[in-house]
Amino acid sequence: MELLHAIEPLRARLHARRRAGHRIGLVPTMGNLHQGHLDLVERARAQCDAVVVSIFVNPLQFGPQEDYDSYPRTLTADCALLEPLQVDWLFAPNVAEMYPQGQGAGVIRVGTPAIADILCGANRPGHFSGVTTVVSKLFNIVQPDRAYFGEKDYQQLAIIRALVRDLDFPITITGVPTRREADGLAMSSRNGRLSSDDRQRAPLLYRALCETADRLRAGDRNLDQLCAQARDTLTAAGFAVDYFTVLAADDLSPALPAQRNLVILVAAKIGSTRLIDNLVVNV
Amino acid sequence: MELLHAIEPLRARLHARRRAGHRIGLVPTMGNLHQGHLDLVERARAQCDAVVVSIFVNPLQFGPQEDYDSYPRTLTADCALLEPLQVDWLFAPNVAEMYPQGQGAGVIRVGTPAIADILCGANRPGHFSGVTTVVSKLFNIVQPDRAYFGEKDYQQLAIIRALVRDLDFPITITGVPTRREADGLAMSSRNGRLSSDDRQRAPLLYRALCETADRLRAGDRNLDQLCAQARDTLTAAGFAVDYFTVLAADDLSPALPAQRNLVILVAAKIGSTRLIDNLVVNV
16 A cells, blocks of 8 residues: 555546546545444445545635644554555545645635435535545546445435535445444444443434334334434433434435335534444335 | 537547547637637637537527527537637537536536635626536547637636546646737627627726736736726716636635735626626736
């Protein structure tokens, strides 16, 4: 694995591989890697001839009150995790390499589709425009044939699919299932910030998703009541719930009674750490 | 020259050429071609191994009160003009091919840099976002090595350069000098709409640019006064002037006294037809 911090040398190396007809896979990450990320890399390795992993904590997708400064940066440990996976290039640019013109209003940003205005988009204004912008840049830098994103960030994955569709990126997007700890907690770089107390309570998020899924499968269709109960349970356990909702799995539209393919989505703060999770249910 | 209306067959043909190491040139147009467009094509032909010309009247860049419906569509004549120039593919998609999800607020649009808010951007809200969106799509469909734009649309060219820079498109942008009629009028698809009376007066735009350039070269630095005089002249001749201004040629910032590389830009309506022109002056 070669570690590259600059765009041009990465492009030069990719150019040669592309000319040779190799399929290129991209795994965009913000680093602080865990097994969920490694699953993405393994999938890319299995489907592509050359694999680029990017690590970039993108300031554009953090709000002014959010945790950009304290977001964990663990490049050495990340390299050690990637080394055995036969990654070709780890692209880890700094902010000046990605935003040489700064990040102000004068610089072009990519917009978002309507589904970016709900859920995390409602709670984190500008977040998804930061995501579509940096992902567009990474797509143009790497020009991958395939790119890999975790299903844990369900809304983000739907937005990336819309980005590829609306702007005609010639890229196949693959969503990779959420990797969970033994107690069900979805793996996330933010889990490391939980106090041991909060870490013990955190799996309640997944438990609430599973209970709601069970009741949906059992035929309960009172979605408002189901979600309100889950919110109450989580609130009683000390979570500050941003949302707990059931939507159509394919396009995040409101779940109609006839809808069979649903997704339950939750975002909640425990202590000062905001966690998200989701579960797809076919009823 | 092969005429293609759909994205996928174009991609398939380009893929083979790219694999063979051929450099691909793109000339994006809205059709109703004149010698100014053909200059772009000839430049592309000279610099690239494969040339794509696109013709698409992009609804996203027209305001509700603008001339989208009446914009001239002359595909047969355009084909006849392109045929001798050894264009490989003419890509002429319809609106449904380019915007299968519609053109509403739910679809992702690309934003604009700060320089899109002045000049034509101030007079045509949303116009340049329509341009950056469709150009991004064309870039992703064709993935050219080089793309060609007319210097007549000076602000648009500066915005396209910002688009490539800010979103890291791996594309070299070439601006091609404005082609003029014998009387100095910049060639434009909109010239055909002028009444014969208006057509006779239209070269005054270029004359005003030249006179202002002469006075700049002669050392006159009272830009406000120079521009006001030009506006008065044009207004007296029956033009409704949107703007007549002198800016820094490299970034369209306000022209400082020490600035040596200037651009004079004008937009004015004559009858119901809005014309633009510009002239770069090194003083």
